Amino acid sequence: MDALRRIQVGNALGAFGNGFTVPFLFVYVAQVRGIGAGTAGAVFSAFAVSALLVLPFVGRAVDSRGPRPVLIAGALAAGVGAMGFGLATTAPTVMAAAVLLGAGMAMVQPALATMIVWCSTPATRSRAFATQFFLVNLGLGLGGLLGGQIVDTTHPGSFTLLFAIDAAMFVVLALVAGSVRLPKAVHLPNSPSQVQGPALGGGWRVMLRDKAMVRVSVLGAVLFFTCYGQFESGMAAFATEVVRVTPATLGVALAANTGVIVVAQFLVLRFVERRRRSRVIASVGVVWALAWLIAAAAGVLRHDAAVATGAIIGTYALFGLGEVLLSPTVGPMVAELAPAHLLGQYNATFALVKQLALAVGPAFGGALAGAGLFGPYLAALVGCSLLIVVLGMRLGRWLPTSVDEPFRGVPAAVGSAAVPAGEARSVPAAV
Numbered sequence: 001m002d003a004l005r006r007i008q009v010g011n012a013l014g015a016f017g018n019g020f021t022v023p024f025l026f027v028y029v030a031q032v033r034g035i036g037a038g039t040a041g042a043v044f045s046a047f048a049v050s051a052l053l054v055l056p057f058v059g060r061a062v063d064s065r066g067p068r069p070v071l072i073a074g075a076l077a078a079g080v081g082a083m084g085f086g087l088a089t090t091a092p093t094v095m096a097a098a099v100l101l102g103a104g105m106a107m108v109q110p111a112l113a114t115m116i117v118w119c120s121t122p123a124t125r126s127r128a129f130a131t132q133f134f135l136v137n138l139g140l141g142l143g144g145l146l147g148g149q150i151v152d153t154t155h156p157g158s159f160t161l162l163f164a165i166d167a168a169m170f171v172v173l174a175l176v177a178g179s180v181r182l183p184k185a186v187h188l189p190n191s192p193s194q195v196q197g198p199a200l201g202g203g204w205r206v207m208l209r210d211k212a213m214v215r216v217s218v219l220g221a222v223l224f225f226t227c228y229g230q231f232e233s234g235m236a237a238f239a240t241e242v243v244r245v246t247p248a249t250l251g252v253a254l255a256a257n258t259g260v261i262v263v264a265q266f267l268v269l270r271f272v273e274r275r276r277r278s279r280v281i282a283s284v285g286v287v288w289a290l291a292w293l294i295a296a297a298a299g300v301l302r303h304d305a306a307v308a309t310g311a312i313i314g315t316y317a318l319f320g321l322g323e324v325l326l327s328p329t330v331g332p333m334v335a336e337l338a339p340a341h342l343l344g345q346y347n348a349t350f351a352l353v354k355q356l357a358l359a360v361g362p363a364f365g366g367a368l369a370g371a372g373l374f375g376p377y378l379a380a381l382v383g384c385s386l387l388i389v390v391l392g393m394r395l396g397r398w399l400p401t402s403v404d405e406p407f408r409g410v411p412a413a414v415g416s417a418a419v420p421a422g423e424a425r426s427v428p429a430a431v
Contacts, residue, residue, distance in 0.1 A: 004119040010176030012135035017169025019143020020162040043098045048359045050102035055352040062344025067114040072174045074107025079170030086163030110347035117335040126273040126328035133327035134265040141258045212398040219391045226384040229361015237369035253316035260320030277329040278396035284322040285388030291318035296378045336403045
């Protein structure tokens with residue numbers, strides 16, 4: 001099995017383990033251990049805070065040490081955190097486990113993205129990131145499905161078993177990462193970012209001067225705020241409180257989201273990877289604007305239960321369609337904008353942007369939902385979706401052609417040695 005396949009399998013198994021635990025965390029802490037809903041909510045905040053504290057340092061560690069040791073350390077830390085959840089019986093031990101699990105997973109994400117970049121080429125990178133997204137969602141879905149058959153709120157031991165499985169999968173991920181033979185060179189496009197990076201210095205200074213990366217980060221913040229940041233807060237509140245769908249129906253809607261991802265990912269990939277990435281991202285804004293309008297229609301038609309329920313399920317399905325358009329575009333774009341010596345830091349910075357959006361999104365949705373302002377809430381998210389269209393279209397002006405259109409050959413950047421059209425430059429990889 002080649003290096004990329006090993007990485008993908010390990011990542012899928014890690015997601016499979018997460019699927020066993022993530023859907024049941026709130027119930028486990030609040031009810032099974034009897035620690036209370038307040039602490040259960042604080043657990044999710046601890047995930048976000050620990051990730052935000054760790055991510056600024058992860059990129060530098062990836063670039064100086066290589067992605068493999070960072071991924072192994074993160075996976076083992078997350079495994080200890082997961083097992084800590086299974087054994088925790090008090091608020092302090094639960095919070096400690098949450099901090100360790102959140103920090104470990106924050107270390108894994110940019111290190112894993114960097115390993116995928118190392119093991120792919122510009123011609124295969126979009127497919128590699130799409131495969132990662134597909135396997136993660138498949139693993140989460142299967143894990144949640146099997147975990148739901150095991151859990152019993154009257155038997156805490158059943159939850160301990162779930163967390164033990166999650167911990168074991170993190171250990172497997174660490175073992176798989178340790179067994180991967182990474183290539184000796186990284187294939188990155190000869191983009192202006194790569195050429196200018198070393199001359200500008202290191203770290204944040206480079207990224208802040210990289211206008212394309214700054215714009216991608218702003219666009220990423222809007223993307224993650226508009227969709228992922230609303231799943232568990234405002235959208236769920238709107239569906240249950242206004243449309244009056246049952247929690248079971250909401251589960252069906254989430255399953256529809258995962259189903260669309262699993263079914264459509266490779267169906268749309270060939271179409272997506274031959275198009276300009278900036279235009280594909282702009283099309284995501286169109287899809288999500290339609291999704292939020294259908295959600296609004298569900299609120300208007302809530303007295304017709306069948307139509308309203310179908311509209312909510314359709315909303316989540318359209319979110320999934322937007323996600324499968326994003327997965328082959330944004331990750332490769334960030335990687336290919338990076339100077340080779342800052343690849344880990346670019347990946348970690350974008351992960352930090354995502355984490356910030358995921359922290360702000362639920363707060364925004366929860367505040368408006370709590371005030372009953374669902375009309376302004378939906379209008380704001382339609383507006384955010386249209387903003388994605390505008391930002392995506394404008395982003396194309398700033399991206400090097402080799403990044404925006406990876407299948408179209410371009411001349412080497414000014415000031416660098418000539419590179420044949422369509423050829424990527426191989427850069428020695430850190431070990």
